[in-house]
Amino acid sequence: xxxxxxxxxxxxxxxxxxxxxxxxxxxxxxxxxxxxxxxxxxxxxxxxxxxxxxxxxxxxxxxxxxxxxxxxxxxxxxxxxxxxxxxxxxxxxxxxxxxxxxxxxxxxxxxxxxxxxxxxxxxxxxxxxxxxxxxxxxxxxxxxxxxxxxxxxxxxxxxxxxxxxxxxxxxxxxxxxxxxxxxxxxxxxxxxxxxxxxxxxxxxxxxxxxxxxxxxxxxxxxxxxxxxxxxxxxxxxxxxxxxxxxxxxxxxxxxxxxxxxxxxxxxxxxxxxxxxxxxxxxxxxxxxxxxxxxxxxxxxxxxxxxxxxxxxxxxxxxxxxxxxxxxxxxxxxxxxxxxxxxxxxxxxxxxxxxxxxxxxxxxxxxxxxxxxxxxxxxxxxxxxxxxxxxxxxxxxxxxxxxxxxxxxxxxxxxxxxxxxxxxxxxxxxxxxxxxxxxxxxxxxxxxxxxxxxxxxxxxxxxxxxxxxxxxxxxxxxxxxxxxxxxxxxxxxxxxxxxxxxxxxxxxxxxxxxxxxxxxxxxxxxxxxxx
Numbered sequence: 001x002x003x004x005x006x007x008x009x010x011x012x013x014x015x016x017x018x019x020x021x022x023x024x025x026x027x028x029x030x031x032x033x034x035x036x037x038x039x040x041x042x043x044x045x046x047x048x049x050x051x052x053x054x055x056x057x058x059x060x061x062x063x064x065x066x067x068x069x070x071x072x073x074x075x076x077x078x079x080x081x082x083x084x085x086x087x088x089x090x091x092x093x094x095x096x097x098x099x100x101x102x103x104x105x106x107x108x109x110x111x112x113x114x115x116x117x118x119x120x121x122x123x124x125x126x127x128x129x130x131x132x133x134x135x136x137x138x139x140x141x142x143x144x145x146x147x148x149x150x151x152x153x154x155x156x157x158x159x160x161x162x163x164x165x166x167x168x169x170x171x172x173x174x175x176x177x178x179x180x181x182x183x184x185x186x187x188x189x190x191x192x193x194x195x196x197x198x199x200x201x202x203x204x205x206x207x208x209x210x211x212x213x214x215x216x217x218x219x220x221x222x223x224x225x226x227x228x229x230x231x232x233x234x235x236x237x238x239x240x241x242x243x244x245x246x247x248x249x250x251x252x253x254x255x256x257x258x259x260x261x262x263x264x265x266x267x268x269x270x271x272x273x274x275x276x277x278x279x280x281x282x283x284x285x286x287x288x289x290x291x292x293x294x295x296x297x298x299x300x301x302x303x304x305x306x307x308x309x310x311x312x313x314x315x316x317x318x319x320x321x322x323x324x325x326x327x328x329x330x331x332x333x334x335x336x337x338x339x340x341x342x343x344x345x346x347x348x349x350x351x352x353x354x355x356x357x358x359x360x361x362x363x364x365x366x367x368x369x370x371x372x373x374x375x376x377x378x379x380x381x382x383x384x385x386x387x388x389x390x391x392x393x394x395x396x397x398x399x400x401x402x403x404x405x406x407x408x409x410x411x412x413x414x415x416x417x418x419x420x421x422x423x424x425x426x427x428x429x430x431x432x433x434x435x436x437x438x439x440x441x442x443x444x445x446x447x448x449x450x451x452x453x454x455x456x457x458x459x460x461x462x463x464x465x466x467x468x469x470x471x472x473x474x475x476x477x478x479x480x481x482x483x484x485x486x487x488x489x490x491x492x493x494x495x496x497x498x499x500x501x502x503x504x505x506x507x508x509x510x511x512x513x514x515x516x517x518x519x520x521x522x523x524x525x526x527x528x529x530x
Contacts, residue, residue: 004480007040011473027462030469031216033486041475044333051471054057056160057435058469061459062437063153066419068458069444072405073412091135092196094125099139099195103147105190108419115144135203139195146191150184152177153426153437157523162433162469164474164527177426177433214336214400217285217424222376224253224351224361226288228314229306231296233281240276242465250362254287257349257378260309265526267313269380270347282309286378319380321351324387324396326373332395337365346387348379374399380405411449418443467520506530 011033018029021266038048051057075180086097102118122140125132127145150176152158165172195203219225233239248254259268262280277283285292296303307314326332331433337350342365353360353367360367369375375386375396381404388398422440431439444450450458476484494505506526514522 001485002481004042005482005485008042008476008480008482009477011036011042015470015473025462026464027469030466033473037472037476042480047475048472049468050475051468054468054471055432056163056471057464058434059153059159059437060155061464062422062434062441063159063290065441065450065455066422066437068455069313069415069441069449071286071418072408072454073415074407075411075412075415077121078227084436091131092199094136095139095195095199098122098125098136099143099192100188102140103192104150106144106147107150108153108182114139114175130206135199138203139192139199142195143188143191145368146187147184149187150181152179152433153309154238157519159433160471160520160523161527163471164524166351166478169363177423179290214403215316218321218323218376218400222359224288225286225351226292226361228257228284228286228307229292229309230282230284230307230310232294232302233277233279233283233303234302235279237279241277241278242274242276243271244273246277246299248285248295252287252291253361254285254291254295255349255351255361255378257286257351258284258310258314265490267310269313269319270343270349272343284310284314309334313380317381317404319378321376321378322402323399324375324377324385325399326369326371326375327394327397328371329393330369330371332369333371334368336368346377347383348377348387350375351378352376352529380404408449411447415444415449416446418447418449426526463520470520474528478528486529489492 015029015033015408018024018032019026034048034051037043038045080398086093096120102115106115114280118140122133122136126136135483149158152162156521158175158180162174165174219227243249243256248256256270256271259271259275259277260266260282261268261278262282268275271283285295292303295301312318339341342348342350350364351361352366352375353369354376355367355370381402384398384402385406387394387396388402421443425436425439426433442454445452490509491507494501497505506529509529510522510526
């Protein structure tokens with residue numbers, strides 16, 4: 001073993017120690033490698049930073065931006081809806097459909113993004129079926145990871161392979177977009193079958209605590225609030241009648257937050273007291289369950305088991321609650337919400353008013369507001385963001401974070417178009433992966449699917465610098481002959497193995513490395529050995 005090989009092994013050991021003990025962040029480890037490798041003479045200064053401009057890193061950046069564009073336009077919500085309806089109440093079918101869908105989607109975007117997009121819907125299904133959410137989330141998470149093996153762009157390690165596959169200084173033929181698809185399909189199908197057959201034995205059954213979000217925490221804080229319920233008005237309802245005529249708020253301490261008229265697609269998300277409801281209409285109310293049941297029994301309305309007509313519009317990702325405080329220079333000071341036409345002005349539903357040491361749940365619109373009063377509001381997240389983005393001085397200051405964001409559904413077709421165009425370039429015209437994907441990402445920015453700032457924020461720069469720093473370490477392994485030395489020693493220990501034994505040995509080594517470092521890091525380090 002030459003001094004250069006010993007030094008390369010020491011650099012590897014140093015990197016592994018930093019990964020294991022987490023004295024610094026993983027991206028800092030990558031930067032350390034970029035600096036120390038040329039300082040020790042193992043690679044040139046030019047080679048140290050080649051990772052930042054590599055095909056792999058640029059492709060991964062583009063994939064992340066494209067995934068963010070699909071998320072921002074609500075495309076993933078449209079995909080999730082039909083799957084939820086098809087799943088029904090069968091746990092096995094739910095696992096198969098959700099895990100399969102997430103696996104397929106993760107083949108075209110980041111695994112984390114694909115899983116995150118389906119998480120709210122999965123949590124709603126678990127609650128409706130009264131099963132632990134972990135029994136659905138765990139198969140979904142594993143299949144999101146495995147789904148990355150369906151295409152070349154689905155996971156970072158497979159993108160890296162095309163940059164790292166050299167033998168004797170010559171570049172090997174690169175993988176195509178669907179080269180690994182047969183393997184990925186087998187892996188994904190096997191995983192789904194495994195969870196369906198053995199899931200009831202190996203999946204966790206403990207209820208545990210879940211992140212219910214700010215809205216659920218606020219409902220718990222305000223004692224008179226319980227949950228959101230959906231009611232259906234019967235066909236013999238003596239209507240039409242206004243909400244004021246029915247005394248929903250004053251009599252039952254309930255707030256109507258949404259109305260869907262029979263036969264109409266439009267949903268009124270900020271009902272006024274003068275709005276009428278009639279037979280066949282659906283209403284969503286916020287309040288205690290006992291009050292909801294009392295009203296349903298007294299008025300003859302049907303209480304639904306869960307949200308049906310409002311499943312999407314009142315989902316956690318679409319609407320919720322936030323606490324706001326009347327600002328010092330607010331135009332609301334000294335006025336009632338009726339006087340300023342609050343609902344018409346902000347398109348949000350007042351749920352409660354904390355004034356002095358008292359919380360008001362009824363008669364809110366008749367109480368004069370003072371500086372420092374706290375208003376609990378409910379409505380679509382888009383409306384909250386519009387209020388928050390108003391220029392200073394704002395009438396209301398937010399006291400709680402906002403869970404949702406402003407989506408751009410009008411840009412959904414453009415987002416799908418740019419993804420399809422990027423894939424078409426790769427498949428039909430054999431354009432280099434990074435160029436094709438970056439053109440799709442650039443198209444989304446130019447056409448307003450994402451702003452430049454949103455694109456920058458979507459990129460996980462920690463992963464980018466980790467990759468860029470580990471690529472030079474892999475080059476040092478190849479350049480100093482360390483990779484060839486390790487491969488020779490391993491072959492010497494194995495004797496004259498069959499291909500299966502050799503593949504098993506490489507697989508075990510890779511698996512051991514991924515226990516301590518990222519799968520991307522293990523790929524970079526072991527490709528030269530392979």
